[in-house]
Amino acid sequence: MKYTCDCINSLFFDFNCVKCGCSNTYGMLYIVPFEGNNFDIEKVNSARAEIVNSFRAGIVPDKCRNCYMLKEDKDGKIDEPLPKELDHLYISHWYHCNCGCIYCCNRGVTKLKITPEPKKSDYYDLLPTIKYLCQEGYVGENTRITTIGGEPTVLSEFDEIMTELTKYTKSNIIILSSGIQYSQAIYDTLAKGNTELIITIDAGNPVLYKKIKRVDAFYQVLENVKKYLKANPKNKNSVYFKYILIKGLNDKKENLEECIKIAKETGINKMYLAIDYNCQNIGKEIPEQWYDLYDYFLSVKDMEMYVYDYCQQILDRKKIF
Ligand code: SF4
Ligand code: SF4
Structure with missing residues (x-):
């Protein structure tokens, strides 16, 4: 059997390396180190070729084991050149x-420091590499983008990165934001019509919101959401909420x-229900009452309600992988 996954022709720029674009809990597949200078697509491609060759030979690399995105290559696509x-x-x-x-995976790095104003990444500027990828044809009209x-809104080069990318891609752009700070760049990207803005709200009142987010910004977020919803009125799903279930809290x-x-x-008009699956929760069982919550959530009629694939897999396995 041959294998494939939807991330094999993707790039994920992390703080110290480039990976494939998955969010496998067991650790994304490492491709090459990268610290902002002299991005070398050849190195990436040769490292990627090893993964592709493993998939073609029916071998699953260790870090791909148990990955929810790994799948059988039924139509021979993996044999085609990328x-x-x-x-x-x-x-x-x-x-x-x-x-x-409180569930943020970045807490270990930021030590829960809250950054209200834009600043540079502590690691490197990505804009020069983005320009290179765009100008050399690696980012094209079908390249999806996810931040x-x-x-x-607190990354100082974010606006320029989006301006550059939206010159080249016509594909889907997904932006995750707290929604706390209004951003004209997010509004403008939404207005282009191919963008989804995901606001993880997790609560329906300011007290619970503050317990989870550690800031008092519930109503500010709702006001900003109302503004963003005006950017692309033809698509009522361009801005939507994600609600992460946290045991014993919400x-x-x-x-x-x-x-x-x-x-x-x-x-x-649209919401996703998700699970707090940060590394401290790996192996924990899903509380029995969450199944009823999911049933209730999906039964809501006058909105579009969804469950992420990875959450469905967690629910099916009854524990967090
Ligand atoms: S199978 Fe999973 S871990 Fe492996 S490359 Fe694909 S997305 Fe990454
Ligand atoms: S919104 Fe929450 S989960 Fe997302 S980066 Fe900020 S603290 Fe982390």
């Missing part, structure tokens, strides 16, 4: 954020009901 144009570019070379979610590091039905109510009042 195109020059990347499928997906992930931007994750900074960790600063203007809030401090996944810290909070984009996982009662009334917590969810309250958040769904406030989402509707704000103009949100």
Whole structure:
């Protein structure tokens, strides 16, 4: 059997290296070290070729074991040469954020320091590499983009990165933001029509919000969401909420009901329910009542409600992998 995964032609810029673009809990597949200078696509491609060759030979590299994205290559696609144009570019070379979610994987790095104003990444500037990838044809009209590091509105080069990327890609752009700071660059990217903005809200009232996020910004977020919703009025799903279930904190039905109510009042039409699966929770069993919560969430009729694939897999396995 041959293997493949959706991330094989992606690049994920992390603080000290380039990886494939997965978020496998067991550790993303390392490709090459990178600290901001002299990005060498040849090194990336030769390291990537080893992974592809393993998949072609039916061998699963150690770090891909148990990855929820690994799948059987049923149509022989893995034998085709990878195109020059990347499928997906992930931007994750900074960790600063203007809030401090208790489940945040970046906490170990930022020591829960809250960064209200934009600043440079502590590691490197990505803009020169982004320009290189765009100008050399590695980012093209079909390249999807995801920002996944810290909070984009506190990364000083974020606006320029988005301006450069949106000259080249017509594909889907996903921006994760706390929503605390309004960003004209996010608004402008949304207005281009191919962008989704995910705000992880986790609560339906300011008290619970502050317990989870460590900042008092619940109503500020809702006000900014209302502004962002105006950027692309043709797509009522361009801005949506994610609600991460945290055991014993926001996982009662009334917590969810309250958040769904406030989402509707704000103009949100779509929500995802997710699970706090940070590394401290690996191996823990899913509380029995969460299954009812998921059933309730998916039964809400007048909004679009979804569960991420990885969460569905966690639910099916009954424990966090
Ligand atoms: S199978 Fe998973 S770990 Fe392996 S390269 Fe693909 S996404 Fe990364
Ligand atoms: S909004 Fe995202 S980056 Fe910021 S603290 Fe929360 S999880 Fe971490």
